[in-house]
Amino acid sequence: MGHDRHSQNERLAAAFERLPHLLESDPDLIRRGAFFDAGFEVGIGDIPFDLIVAAGRIASFARGPFVMPSWRFAVRGTAEAWERFWQPVPPPGWHDLFALSKKGVMVLEGDLQPLMANLQYVKDLLALPRRAGVER
Amino acid sequence: MAAQFEPIIGRYMTLELGGRPHRIYFEEAGEGTPLLCLHTAGADARQFRHLMLDEDIIGHYRVIAFDMPWHGKSLPPEGWQREEYRLTTAAYTEMIVAFCRALELDRPVVMGCSIGGRIVLNLAIECAAMFRALIGLEAADFQAPWYDTAWLNRPDVHGGEVCAALVSGLIAPQSPDVSRHETLWMYRQGGSGVFKGDLYFYRVDGDLRPRIGSVDTSICPLYLLTGEYDFSCTPEDTLRTAAAVPGAHVTIMQELGHFPMSENPAQFRRYILPVLDKIRTQADATPSGR
Numbered sequence: 177m178g179h180d181r182h183s184q185n186e187r188l189a190a191a192f193e194r195l196p197h198l199l200e201s202d203p204d205l206i207r208r209g210a211f212f213d214a215g216f217e218v219g220i221g222d223i224p225f226d227l228i229v230a231a232g233r234i235a236s237f238a239r240g241p242f243v244m245p246s247w248r249f250a251v252r253g254t255a256e257a258w259e260r261f262w263q264p265v266p267p268p269g270w271h272d273l274f275a276l277s278k279k280g281v282m283v284l285e286g287d288l289q290p291l292m293a294n295l296q297y298v299k300d301l302l303a304l305p306r307r308a309g310v311e312r
Numbered sequence: 313m314a315a316q317f318e319p320i321i322g323r324y325m326t327l328e329l330g331g332r333p334h335r336i337y338f339e340e341a342g343e344g345t346p347l348l349c350l351h352t353a354g355a356d357a358r359q360f361r362h363l364m365l366d367e368d369i370i371g372h373y374r375v376i377a378f379d380m381p382w383h384g385k386s387l388p389p390e391g392w393q394r395e396e397y398r399l400t401t402a403a404y405t406e407m408i409v410a411f412c413r414a415l416e417l418d419r420p421v422v423m424g425c426s427i428g429g430r431i432v433l434n435l436a437i438e439c440a441a442m443f444r445a446l447i448g449l450e451a452a453d454f455q456a457p458w459y460d461t462a463w464l465n466r467p468d469v470h471g472g473e474v475c476a477a478l479v480s481g482l483i484a485p486q487s488p489d490v491s492r493h494e495t496l497w498m499y500r501q502g503g504s505g506v507f508k509g510d511l512y513f514y515r516v517d518g519d520l521r522p523r524i525g526s527v528d529t530s531i532c533p534l535y536l537l538t539g540e541y542d543f544s545c546t547p548e549d550t551l552r553t554a555a556a557v558p559g560a561h562v563t564i565m566q567e568l569g570h571f572p573m574s575e576n577p578a579q580f581r582r583y584i585l586p587v588l589d590k591i592r593t594q595a596d597a598t599p600s601g602r
Contacts, residue, residue: 265485266485268484268547269543269546271481271484272480272481272482273481274458274543275458275543288463292469292474293468293470293473293474295478296477296480299480
């Protein structure tokens with residue numbers, strides 16, 4: 177069980193690590209993020225990632241754990257949440273960050289102003305691995 | 313390409329609501345049984361344009377939809393700049409009844425979505441005899457909140473952008489891109505604070521759980537249809553509501569979310585046409601003027 181969970185986290189983290197590449201191939205999304213600058217954390221199951229976005233581009237992308245994490249806001253989901261969210265056609269209730277948060281499998285915390293001011297950008301950014309397909 | 317004209321026509325009326333004149337825009341198409349459609353919070357009557365172009369509907373129904381005050385092409389009342397807009401159950405009910413009377417609609421069918429679906433339940437509770445049938449889309453007597461509405465109207469977050477981004481998740485992934493973005497466009501166009509003001513009714517003033525048990529479907533049939541991807545008004549919320557109303561018809565719609573009539577018109581018509589046909593045939597069999 178522990179081994180299965182570990183391998184699921186690693187598999188999902190590997191999918192998420194393609195995010196900078198996926199974003200660079202989406203000039204429209206970069207355009208829509210032109211005014212977005214923030215450092216934020218994304219939790220993929222047990223694995224934290226530290227992202228810095230500048231003018232809609234990923235300026236820094238690091239995998240934790242971190243000794244002194246520092247971020248404006250954090251988006252943390254369980255492995256199951258990301259697994260289902262990234263399916264090509266996610267099932268009902270697993271298809272949106274707020275659906276996951278209402279379900280209790282995702283947490284949005286910290287200073288949410290930069291998130292809410294750039295909400296569609298962040299939603300679309302975090303959904304990019306869906307397009308690429310997550311290995312199962 | 314020659315210009316393509318649609319059968320939809322629009323006009324304005326001034327209607328007194330809450331003791332104040334309101335300039336209201338409405339549009340309609342078709343002839344037959346009046347079918348009044350109520351748009352969702354923070355949007356406008358354009359959500360129903362596909363129903364108004366559907367020959368199988370407008371051949372039998374006079375489909376009518378108004379923009380609520382503060383929405384679409386309807387104006388806020390004079391003096392609006394000195395108040396915070398907040399929709400209440402009483403004001404929303406008064407608006408619908410006054411509009412039906414102004415157009416002299418004879419026992420219309422009323423179909424509302426989201427807040428429109430919630431108020432349809434209140435019509436069933438308070439004045440069911442006025443109506444031929446009531447249809448609640450994405451309707452429930454209560455729903456748990458899933459975000460803080462304070463984000464909808466503050467100067468450091470673009471109102472149109474955040475309203476559209478929040479509700480984007482309520483659209484089913486199967487809905488066609490063109491319809492998804494047309495639905496979101498109306499949210500981008502909403503006036504500042506209007507979506508938030510509508511949600512005052514939804515979140516604070518309009519909890520119908522204590523009164524839902526008083527609905528009598530022998531006076532007026534009630535149909536509830538909810539999309540499986542709606543996590544705001546979930547299928548469970550609608551099923552719970554239907555369970556409290558003996559005789560209510562409930563349908564959970566596949567591959568649809570919170571905006572069935574605008575996010576995927578082709579999928580929605582598969583569910584709504586049989587309901588409208590049933591209402592029409594039952595009405596034909598019942599003596600009028602009941």
